[in-house]
Structure formats: C-alpha cells, structure tokens
Amino acid sequence: MTKKFNxxxxxxxxxxxxxxxxxxxxxxxxxxxxxRGYEVHGLIRRSSSFNTGRLDDIYQDPHESHRRLYLHYGDxxxxxxxxxxxxxxxxxxxxxxxxxSHVRVSFDIPEYTADVDALGTxxxxxxxxxxxxxxxxxxxxxxxxxxxVLETPQKENTPFNPQSPYACAxxxxxxxxxxxxxxxxxxxxxxxxxxxxSPRRGKTFVTKxxxxxxxxxxxxxxxxxxxxxxxxxxxWGYAPDYVEAMWQMLQEEKPxxxxxxxxxxxxxxxxxxxxxxxxxxxxxxxxxxxEEEGIDAKTxxxxxxxxxxxxxxxxxxxxxxxxxxxKKNLGxxxxxxxxxxxxxxxxxxxxxxxxxxxxxxx
Ligand code: NAP
Ligand code: GDD
Numbered sequence: 001m002t003k004k005f006n007x008x009x010x011x012x013x014x015x016x017x018x019x020x021x022x023x024x025x026x027x028x029x030x031x032x033x034x035x036r037g038y039e040v041h042g043l044i045r046r047s048s049s050f051n052t053g054r055l056d057d058i059y060q061d062p063h064e065s066h067r068r069l070y071l072h073y074g075d076x077x078x079x080x081x082x083x084x085x086x087x088x089x090x091x092x093x094x095x096x097x098x099x100x101s102h103v104r105v106s107f108d109i110p111e112y113t114a115d116v117d118a119l120g121t122x123x124x125x126x127x128x129x130x131x132x133x134x135x136x137x138x139x140x141x142x143x144x145x146x147x148x149v150l151e152t153p154q155k156e157n158t159p160f161n162p163q164s165p166y167a168c169a170x171x172x173x174x175x176x177x178x179x180x181x182x183x184x185x186x187x188x189x190x191x192x193x194x195x196x197x198s199p200r201r202g203k204t205f206v207t208k209x210x211x212x213x214x215x216x217x218x219x220x221x222x223x224x225x226x227x228x229x230x231x232x233x234x235x236w237g238y239a240p241d242y243v244e245a246m247w248q249m250l251q252e253e254k255p256x257x258x259x260x261x262x263x264x265x266x267x268x269x270x271x272x273x274x275x276x277x278x279x280x281x282x283x284x285x286x287x288x289x290x291e292e293e294g295i296d297a298k299t300x301x302x303x304x305x306x307x308x309x310x311x312x313x314x315x316x317x318x319x320x321x322x323x324x325x326x327k328k329n330l331g332x333x334x335x336x337x338x339x340x341x342x343x344x345x346x347x348x349x350x351x352x353x354x355x356x357x358x359x360x361x362x
Contacts, residue, residue, distance in 0.1 A: 014039070016092065017086065019097060020096070027055055027200060028200070043075075055069075076116050077123075083130065086128060086131045093247075098116065099117045102166070103166045106165040121173035135187075139173055139190050139191065140193065143194040143259075143321060144163075144166060144316060147316055188255050193242055193261075194259070194261035195237070196260075198345070200239070214272075218279045218281070219353075219355075225304055227306065228308070233265045233268075236262065237261065248326075252330070260332070261320070271342060276296065280298070280362040284297045
C-alpha cells in the first residue's frame with residue numbers, strides 16, 4: 001500500500017473520508033479501513049444527543065499521538081463544511097454513505113430527504129471537483145431505486161422505477177455521479193446495494209424492530225410488536241460483507257457500477273418466523289389484513305399485530321438482486337445468507353443486553 005506523510009510528518013497509509021460514519025455501514029466501514037491500515041476521517045453531525053455510539057469500539061482520544069481516526073463536524077446540506085473537511089483530510093478515497101435513509105420517513109420529509117440524499121451528493125461531488133484532488137468516490141445507491149421492479153432479478157442495467165422520495169433522490173444521485181464521471185473524468189463508483197442488516201441496524205428498520213421486539217417479549221419486557229406490510233419481500237444481506245464490496249469498488253482501475261446482493265428473497269413474515277423460531281417461539285398467523293395477528297402457538301400469546309401507520313403510500317413489493325458482475329470483476333460474494341443473518345441479529349439482541357444468548361436461543 002502506498003505510504004504518505006501526514007501533517008506531523010508521520011508515515012501513514014491511505015486516507016479515507018467517510019460521510020455517514022456514525023451510521024450502520026459507516027461504523028463497519030471505518031473498522032474495516034482501520035484494520036487495513038488506513039487513516040480514517042469521518043463527518044459527524046452536531047446533535048443534542050450522543051450520536052457516535054456505533055464508533056465506541058474504535059474511538060480514539062484526540063490527544064492520542066498515533067491516532068488514525070479523526071471526526072469532523074459537518075453536514076451534507078452545508079457546502080462549506082464539505083470543502084473544509086476535504087481540504088483538512090486530503091482523502092484518497094471518499095465514501096458517501098450520508099443520507100436520510102428511512103424510506104417511510106421520506107414521505108413525511110420529502111424536501112429534506114431530497115436536499116440531503118440528492119443535492120447533498122451534488123455538493124460533495126462539486127467540492128471534490130473544486131479541490132482538484134484525485135480522490136476516488138463511492139456513492140451509496142440503493143435497490144430501492146428499482147422500486148416497482150421492471151425485471152427480476154435486478155441487475156446493473158435494470159431500469160429504475162422509484163416509488164418514494166428517498167428512492168427518487170437516490171436515482172438523482174446515481175445519475176449525477178455518472179454525469180460527473182463522464183464530464184470531468186472523476187473516479188466515481190455507484191454501488192446499488194440491496195438491504196443489508198446487522199445488530200447495529202437502526203431500530204426503526206423492520207429487521208431490527210423484529211429482533212429487538214421479540215427479544216423483549218421473550219424477556220417479559222413487552223407483550224407484542226406492531227408491524228406494517230408482512231408480505232413485502234427483500235434480498236437481505238449482512239452489512240459487514242457489503243462494506244467490503246464498497247472498498248473493493250474503489251480498488252479498481254476504472255470506475256464502475258455494481259449491484260451487491262445475496263440472490264435470495266424473503267418476506268417480512270418469514271423474517272419474523274425465523275427470528276421467533278430461534279428463541280423457541282412457534283409463530284402462527286391468524287386472520288387477514290388489518291386483523292391479522294401473529295401468535296406464539298406455544299403460549300397462545302399474540303406477539304405481532306398490524307398497525308397501518310407502518311404502511312407506505314407506495315410500496316416496493318419484492319426485490320431480488322443479481323450480483324454476478326461483482327462476483328466476476330471484484331471476486332465479491334456474500335458470506336452470510338438469510339438464516340445466519342437472522343441468527344446473528346438475534347444473538348446480538350442478548351449480547352446488547354449483556355445476557356448469555358445460549359440461554360435463550362434454541
Ligand atoms: P444509516 O444507519 O441511516 O446512516 C446514515 C448516516 O448518514 C448516519 O451517519 C447519519 O448521521 C448520516 N446523515 C444523515 N443525514 C446527514 C446529513 N444531512 N449530512 C451528513 N450526514 C448525514 O444508514 P446505513 O444503513 O448505514 O446506510 C448507509 C448508506 O447506504 C445510506 O446512504 C443509505 O441510504 C444507503 N443504503 C443503505 C442500505 C441498507 O440496507 N442499509 C441499502 C442501500 C443503500 P446521524 O447518525 O447523525 O443520523
Ligand atoms: N420500517 C418498517 N417498519 N418496515 C416495515 C414494517 C415496520 O413496522 N412492517 C413492514 N415493513 C416493511 C416495509 O413496508 C418494507 O416493505 C420492508 O418491511 C422493509 O422496510 P425497511 O426495513 O424500512 O427497509 P426498506 O427496504 O424500506 O429500506 C432499506 O433498504 C433500502 C435498500 O433496498 C433502507 O436501509 C434504505 O435506506 C435502503 O436503501
């Protein structure tokens with residue numbers, strides 16, 4: 001790996017800037033890059049509450065002389081902060097993972113979502129262009145861009161058909177990245193990542209909501225959880241596998257676009273059944289529509305009910321990715337598939353609560 005010199009004239013490996021370092025993916029990517037010897041810079045937002053919890057394991061005191069993790073305040077809606085951070089960190093690689101990433105919430109705050117997820121990308125690209133740095137850029141595109149799918153499985157050349165303000169903003173970002181690549185010869189790789197989860201997933205995404213809720217029920221802390229559309233299907237992978245793919249895309253000689261997925265699709269219902277099975281519950285369904293309920297047949301207790309507030313004005317019914325291009329060019333393949341993912345998340349629930357998971361998992 002090429003060595004460089006930092007401001008203190010110390011030899012360092014490559015430098016990366018992660019926008020969105022406090023999120024699920026940002027935290028795994030920071031760990032991955034640090035383990036590869038990178039100096040890692042991250043943009044964090046000012047918040048009245050603590051927002052660096054996912055970085056606890058890698059946090060380094062600013063007074064440490066050999067630290068390789070630097071956090072800078074900034075925001076994708078503040079161009080000057082982006083220019084300043086790029087100038088301060090002089091990155092070789094930039095990962096744009098920053099986003100208002102909740103699809104349902106994007107219907108409530110469409111203008112803000114577009115500002116961050118679409119214009120934010122443009123601000124970042126323009127700041128890199130102005131800096132004249134030859135930094136390689138990764139853009140966090142999403143399978144949501146396929147929306148009401150026009151082809152199954154979805155691959156890089158499947159047409160987009162977005163169904164939410166979030167997805168529309170991500171489509172804009174995808175194309176503005178291509179435009180800057182073509183217009184200015186910048187190295188920009190568009191990842192089109194299908195859903196990826198982990199114990200660090202935000203608590204309002206359906207997988208984490210299910211594992212956290214069922215663990216609470218198992219521990220007697222809650223009676224039931226409320227969900228929306230049980231029949232939506234997603235191609236769910238494991239976040240640490242996916243951040244490795246982001247890095248691999250930036251090690252290529254030429255920029256390219258890649259679908260990253262597992263090639264399996266499962267419904268929300270199946271995810272809940274598998275999570276319940278792991279903690280010795282037998283989840284059976286009764287009724288239909290808003291009246292449908294999930295019952296633990298072992299106890300007779302209703303553990304899942306429907307709340308229509310979790311339905312979306314327009315839904316993405318089923319996603320299934322074909323990541324054969326990534327396999328061929330990058331040698332990337334998912335290591336973790338559906339059942340193992342659910343298990344990792346369920347075990348994570350007990351570990352988070354400092355409990356021995358083997359006492360609860362069947
Ligand atoms: P996440 O956990 O929601 O993290 C999003 C990150 O963006 C957080 O660090 C957040 O900071 C930051 N952010 C939000 N608004 C910002 C702003 N105005 N300026 C700067 N940073 C801002 O999302 P994730 O699951 O890690 O996903 C990472 C990226 O991949 C996102 O762009 C997402 O849309 C995309 N993606 C995710 C998936 C998936 O399944 N996870 C699939 C495809 C694409 P705070 O911590 O301060 O909120
Ligand atoms: N969040 C949530 N909460 N979703 C629910 C619920 C619920 O109570 N009940 C059912 N669902 C359904 C949603 O309607 C959706 O069809 C599916 O579960 C998955 O929802 P989320 O976990 O919120 O993820 P998402 O697929 O909408 O979006 C995630 O994946 C995208 C990649 O395809 C996010 O991470 C996006 O940022 C990402 O781009």
